[in-house]
Amino acid sequence: MSEDRIERETLIEASLERVWTLVAQPGFWVADKASLPGTVAREGESMIAKNAEHGDFPVRVEKVDPPTYLAYRWAPAFPGEELRPDNSTLVEFTLTAEGAKTRLRVVESGFATLAGSEELRRNAVRDNSGGWPLELEALKARAEESSV
Numbered sequence: 001m002s003e004d005r006i007e008r009e010t011l012i013e014a015s016l017e018r019v020w021t022l023v024a025q026p027g028f029w030v031a032d033k034a035s036l037p038g039t040v041a042r043e044g045e046s047m048i049a050k051n052a053e054h055g056d057f058p059v060r061v062e063k064v065d066p067p068t069y070l071a072y073r074w075a076p077a078f079p080g081e082e083l084r085p086d087n088s089t090l091v092e093f094t095l096t097a098e099g100a101k102t103r104l105r106v107v108e109s110g111f112a113t114l115a116g117s118e119e120l121r122r123n124a125v126r127d128n129s130g131g132w133p134l135e136l137e138a139l140k141a142r143a144e145e146s147s148v
Helices: 016-023 118-147
Strands: 005-012 046-051 055-065 069-074 089-098 101-109
Touching (some): 016 089
Antiparallel strands (some): 055 069
16 A cells, blocks of 8 residues: 555445445445435535534545446545535545455545645545545445445
8 A cells, every 4th residue: 555545445235326326326335324215326416424423525426437437536534624625535435246245445545635734645545545444344245234
């Protein structure tokens, strides 16, 4: 991992289609889970991912290529602010079928160009590096629970 990029992946015991339905909910990694059902990623659309603990985060859908690729932009270190090139990172999800399972890979990039201090950038990388394993584990549990 560099100071600009976080990469994580997990193998989920669920179909590609099942995992896609969860990943295609904009902001699923930060929004309170109760606010997600019924949301679907549409290229160019923006929404606010509401999180009672961490704040509200604007999320914009950058690219949708069902059922294998989604890209979102969000402002992880700047809750409540409008998205700008200097306050947002790009989060890319790639889904690959492996038999009846799905490999989900996430890459978040753009930390090096975040406005603010070097400490703010380091903290954003540290916080998100710690957060992605938790979010992927939660997504995996939801996908596998529903696929049984």
